Amino acid sequence: MTAKVIDGKVFAATVRAQVQAHVAKLKADHGIQPGLAVVLVGEDPASQVYVRNKHASTIEVGMASFEHRLPEDTSEADLLALVNSLNGDPKVHAILVQLPLPAHLNSELIINTIDPAKDVDGFHISNVGLLGTGQKSMVPCTPLGCLMMLRDHHGSLAGLNAVVVGRSNIVGKPMAQLLLGDSCTVTIAHSRTKDLAAVCRGADILVAAVGRPEMITGDYVKPGATVIDVGINRIERDGKNKLVGDVHYESAAKVVGAITPVPGGVGPMTIACLLANALTACCRANGLPEPKGLTA
Ligand SMILES: Nc1nc(=O)c2c([nH]1)NC[C@@H]1CN(c3ccc(C(=O)N[C@@H](CCC(=O)O)C(=O)O)cc3)C=[N+]21
Secondary structure (H helix, E strand, O other), rough: OOEEEEHHHHHHHHHHHHHHHHHHHHHHHHOOEEEEOOOOOOOHHHHHHHHHHHHHHHOOOOOOEEEEEEEOOHHHHHHHHHHHHOOHHHOOOOOOOOOOOOOOOOOOHOOOOHHHHHHHOOOOOOHHHHHOOOOOOOOOHHHHHHHHHHHHHHHOOOEEEEEOOOOOOOOOOHHHHHHOOOOEEEEOOOOOOOOOHHHHHOOOEEEEEEOOOOOOOOOHHOOOOOEOOOEEEEEEOOOOOEOOOOEHHHHHHHOOOOEEOOOOOHHHHHHHHHHHHHHHHHHHHHHOOOOOOOOO
């Protein structure tokens, strides 16, 4: 069987185009421009790349982008003061504090200080609770992007067996909630699950978010299954730096029905969903109808 490659790059471009059109309409009809603030503490090179990409895409869809780069030794009090000022800034509808933060900063405290209505990452405890109880919330960008690709590929997800490998607060747990919301039968597995391969082989939908390069091989997948690879691992192979997922693409692709590549799968969708969430936050803040097809 030849697997269908789910092209996240192409899909993300269509999401960004929808966001761009909606942003233009907000401006024309209401004179409103959505604003996204990104806060980066420290000099982590990978984080700097993401922040630069986010800035460029934000401008491209016509939103205002506010970048705050703070030194590694920024105090918790100073960071909290910045978050509070962004909370109170009417031009800022959406706030993202890049993670991980330097170890001397309490990430939970900082995330929970963001106004939940502006929390485009959906990491605030209020948004986590709202999602868990099926209420309107801000939904974490990576799981939202995965859900969009799955809905596009399958139409309805009702009744399908979904296995999420990974139990993080930013991907595994919210992904499971979203799949449950779409009426999948959901299993959350992880590195300590007994006979992980057998559990994974029961999946019609397999979401790999364990953070272990190429761990999910062809032996872990059911023929015809849909595989979403959330992993982004930088490894060295044959003296070269390479980006690989949590799925061993070559062996899995021989078995499954559809699969997302790395790069060019979930990553671009994460950024597109960040923009979608910023737009949603802006519409809600102004009591306007939300964009269709861009929310959970
Ligand atoms: N508060 C917060 N929210 C985040 O959403 C967040 C974060 N912190 N910290 C870091 C991670 C990482 N992340 C990525 C987004 C896009 C790509 C992406 O577009 N990747 C490209 C490849 C890029 C490359 O070549 O390096 C791809 O997969 O095709 C990757 C990683 C968001 N994160």
